[in-house]
Amino acid sequence: MSPTRLTGTAHFDPELVRRYDRPGPRYTSYPTAPHFRTDFDEASYRRALLESNGSGRPLSLYVHIPFCEHLCFYCACTKVLTRHHEWGTDYVRRLEREMALVRRSLEDRPVVQLHFGGGTPTFLEAADLTRLMAAIRRHFTLLADDEGEYGIEIDPRTVEPEGLALLRSLGFNRLSLGVQDFDPEVQQAVHRIQPPELVATLLTRARSLGFRSLSLDLIYGLPRQTPESFARTLATAVALRPDRMALFNYAHLPELFPAQRRLSTAELPSPETKLEILSTSIAALEEAGYVHIGMDHFAHPTDDLVRAQATGTLHRNFQGYTTHGEADLVGFGMSAIGSVGNVYSQNRKDLEAWNAALDAGKLPVERGLRLDAEDKLRRHIITRLICDFRLDTEALARLSGIDFEEHFADCRPALETLRADGLIEWNGPILRVTDRGRFLVRHVCMVFDAYLVEKRARYSRVI
Numbered sequence: 001m002s003p004t005r006l007t008g009t010a011h012f013d014p015e016l017v018r019r020y021d022r023p024g025p026r027y028t029s030y031p032t033a034p035h036f037r038t039d040f041d042e043a044s045y046r047r048a049l050l051e052s053n054g055s056g057r058p059l060s061l062y063v064h065i066p067f068c069e070h071l072c073f074y075c076a077c078t079k080v081l082t083r084h085h086e087w088g089t090d091y092v093r094r095l096e097r098e099m100a101l102v103r104r105s106l107e108d109r110p111v112v113q114l115h116f117g118g119g120t121p122t123f124l125e126a127a128d129l130t131r132l133m134a135a136i137r138r139h140f141t142l143l144a145d146d147e148g149e150y151g152i153e154i155d156p157r158t159v160e161p162e163g164l165a166l167l168r169s170l171g172f173n174r175l176s177l178g179v180q181d182f183d184p185e186v187q188q189a190v191h192r193i194q195p196p197e198l199v200a201t202l203l204t205r206a207r208s209l210g211f212r213s214l215s216l217d218l219i220y221g222l223p224r225q226t227p228e229s230f231a232r233t234l235a236t237a238v239a240l241r242p243d244r245m246a247l248f249n250y251a252h253l254p255e256l257f258p259a260q261r262r263l264s265t266a267e268l269p270s271p272e273t274k275l276e277i278l279s280t281s282i283a284a285l286e287e288a289g290y291v292h293i294g295m296d297h298f299a300h301p302t303d304d305l306v307r308a309q310a311t312g313t314l315h316r317n318f319q320g321y322t323t324h325g326e327a328d329l330v331g332f333g334m335s336a337i338g339s340v341g342n343v344y345s346q347n348r349k350d351l352e353a354w355n356a357a358l359d360a361g362k363l364p365v366e367r368g369l370r371l372d373a374e375d376k377l378r379r380h381i382i383t384r385l386i387c388d389f390r391l392d393t394e395a396l397a398r399l400s401g402i403d404f405e406e407h408f409a410d411c412r413p414a415l416e417t418l419r420a421d422g423l424i425e426w427n428g429p430i431l432r433v434t435d436r437g438r439f440l441v442r443h444v445c446m447v448f449d450a451y452l453v454e455k456r457a458r459y460s461r462v463i
């Protein structure tokens with residue numbers, strides 16, 4: 001498939017975006033996690049692991065560390081609030097057990113990617129982090145420092161500059177820093193105070209230690225944000241010269257995420273204000289030399305993500321956009337999701353239940369899904385649309401043996417509406433998301449989502 005080069009700034013049409021401002025999945029997987037089945041169990045996961053052996057696919061490991069000392073009021077993550085750092089010691093002990101149990105069914109393969117997410121991975125004490133990395137190296141084969149992509153999410157409030165030296169010595173070469181917003185008013189409203197100087201000091205130290213990719217996460221749509229205040233946040237972020245930035249949309253779903261009930265709804269920016277913030281932010285980041293990747297990532301032109309987008313090899317997984325779509329993703333820790341071959345598997349989301357399963361010598365599987373041929377076909381379509389903003393229907397037909405027009409005849413009316421609204425172009429075999437439709441690409445994907453019945457309330461709004 002020839003690549004789509006995305007060079008223009010996304011176009012915004014406020015009236016159109018308002019009309020499409022409906023909840024929809026973020027498509028970090030297809031089918032999405034709410035459709036995983038509870039009759040998928042440990043035996044199902046073991047079978048998937050065994051089947052993946054001999055595939056030649058490398059491994060990508062995700063380790064979820066759920067603990068946080070403080071509650072951010074916008075939080076939608078699976079976490080455990082505690083100041084008892086000794087809980088981390090028990091948790092690491094069980095992670096070791098989980099790795100040993102997984103390795104009984106999974107052959108050794110090179111680990112091209114490792115990611116520690118949370119919660120707050122840096123909640124772990126130095127000794128626990130050291131023990132955990134030693135366990136990973138005992139059970140898996142990590143690559144040389146210049147080959148593997150080994151990242152960890154950092155809460156700047158929890159790491160001293162010297163703590164970074166430990167992370168580097170353990171083998172991490174990428175850092176992702178949760179910033180969200182530098183404005184003191186916004187930080188107060190969301191209960192996350194971290195001065196820009198803290199972030200600047202960490203980045204300077206990280207560079208001197210040779211971390212090769214530094215990424216900042218920002219969120220728009222938080223209480224008390226204005227276009228002016230967020231422009232200042234963005235200017236501060238750009239001045240720090242991170243290699244990547246993610247600009248996430250805050251999804252206010254207080255009925256699903258209790259922490260969000262502590263935010264003042266009256267202080268949330270209106271959809272119009274969010275749109276203005278987004279629009280000016282994208283322009284400012286492109287002006288600063290960043291390339292817009294997928295829906296919400298930005299990277300320097302030399303970054304791997306930019307190359308992957310240009311060559312049609314960009315992928316999306318539970319951590320966002322990635323260059324390692326070919327790898328089997330194996331998740332460890334409470335609530336972690338893996339994607340092995342054509343199977344998704346999610347661990348128990350409750351700490352007690354995750355502990356109990358491992359203490360009983362069982363893999364802590366809660367639910368999962370084995371994709372059938374139709375799921376795989378639609379996953380391919382949704383992945384290419386959300387990564388490349390383009391679908392070659394002829395190539396797809398050759399790959400899958402279907403007649404695209406006939407197979408997706410029921411999608412035609414919705415696609416025609418998207419075309420009439422200028423969100424897609426469809427000339428011959430190529431279906432292309434326009435610059436105008438880029439921000440609404442989730443709606444284009446939703447046309448091909450066979451599971452999307454009327455359960456949309458559980459998904460975040462597109463704006």
Ligand code: SF4
Pocket residue numbers: 067068070071072074075076077078079118119120155
């Ligand atoms: S946003 Fe992150 S750091 Fe804050 S409470 Fe949630 S998981 Fe913890």
